[in-house]
Amino acid sequence: GKGTARRESAGWIMTGDYFDGADCLRARGLRVDHAILRGRPADQIVTDIRAHRPDIVIVGNRGHSTLDRMLLGSVSGEVVDQSPVPVLVARRATLARVVVAVDGSDVASEAVDAIRGWPFLSGTEIRVLSVAPNPVGWRAGLTPGSGNEHAGDFANARASSVADHQRFATEAADRLRSVGLDARPEARAGVAADGIVAFATEWDADLVILGSHGRTGLARLVLGSVARNVLHHATCSVLIVRRHAEPRLVGEPALGVPAWSLGASH
DSSP, X not given: OOSEEEEETTEEEEOSOHIIIIIHHHTTTOOBOOEEOOSSHHHHHHHHHHHHOOSEEEEOOSOSSHHHHHHOOXXXXXXXXXXXXXEXXXXXXXXXXEEEEOOSSHHHHHHHHHHTTOGGGTTOXXXXXXXXXXXXXXXXXOOOOTTOTTHHHHHHHHHXXXXXXXXXXXXXXXXXXXXXXXXXXXXXXXXXHHHHHHHHHHHTOSEEEEEEOOXXXXXXXXXXXXXXXXXXXXXXXXXXXXXXXOOOXXXXXXXXXXXXXXXXXX
């Protein structure tokens, strides 16, 4: 947007044009308020978000190519990085299939708790996905051959990790079903962000929801970010539920499997 945002009753929708934004929503029967913010757009929008604490912020995306998704737009990108409330990067007009990514961390658990009360998920088909990381040797290209004495250890570690993540997905799906949502668990193995994006693509999901720490700067660059990578590479809409505390994983990783968290960084 060009330094303009529209405040709606339950959230903020960033738009560069009042008539394209507010009037379009009013035409659909929604109650819409608006505000004209002056100054550096990202700074003013984030300041106002922090002051009013809407339930959700909705931002657009530049386009559909991988480069467009990675760029996001300077204003939208800064809002995603700095907003203390959930941010939806909207890429689709439909909302029928939703992927909720979990990993057993407090960050993911709090994201699930947050979305349990969101009415717009009612009537959607939800898949709760947890991606189990492969053992270190496999990711480093050192997968043991059939005659390697450690092959059984690697296979057992992988199976144990997948079982743990199946449990994470099942527990989260149960919590969503307890409030009437149609949620089913799924577990995969591999790199977290890649697995989430691949599943969303295969299932033709309209939206991916995941938790994030909200770390910025050097920490994000060094640690990498599941949320950021999903945001950059998914072709569907992405909703990031931010958190500002350290995650605590449920259980310990087996045989050197590093614990990843959807909130490891943002």
